[in-house]
Amino acid sequence: xxxxxxxxxxxxxxxxxxxxxxxxxxxxxxxxxxxxxxxxxxxxxxxxxxxxxxxxxxxxxxxxxxxxxxxxxxxxxxxxxxxxxxxxxxxxxx
Numbered sequence: 001x002x003x004x005x006x007x008x009x010x011x012x013x014x015x016x017x018x019x020x021x022x023x024x025x026x027x028x029x030x031x032x033x034x035x036x037x038x039x040x041x042x043x044x045x046x047x048x049x050x051x052x053x054x055x056x057x058x059x060x061x062x063x064x065x066x067x068x069x070x071x072x073x074x075x076x077x078x079x080x081x082x083x084x085x086x087x088x089x090x091x092x093x094x
Contacts, residue, residue, distance in 0.1 A: 008081035017077040020089040
């Protein structure tokens with residue numbers, strides 16, 4: 001299996017772009033929080049990979065917010081976010 005998804009594609013105001021991207025990052029942070037909670041419940045320890053990813057995502061979000069603060073509120077942003085999905089079994093067979 002291999003798919004390309006155009007998750008985000010378009011022109012946005014600064015406020016729309018900030019809201020869209022911050023919400024997306026927050027969803028990913030929440031996903032990894034749930035993942036580490038499940039790991040702790042199953043194994044008694046938190047997932048170090050999930051904790052690292054949470055730190056990376058939070059840093060990304062902070063930088064993004066700082067970048068948005070310096071933008072002109074009337075500016076338009078072109079945001080394109082593509083997602084590539086492929087099966088790990090497919091990659092191993094290649």
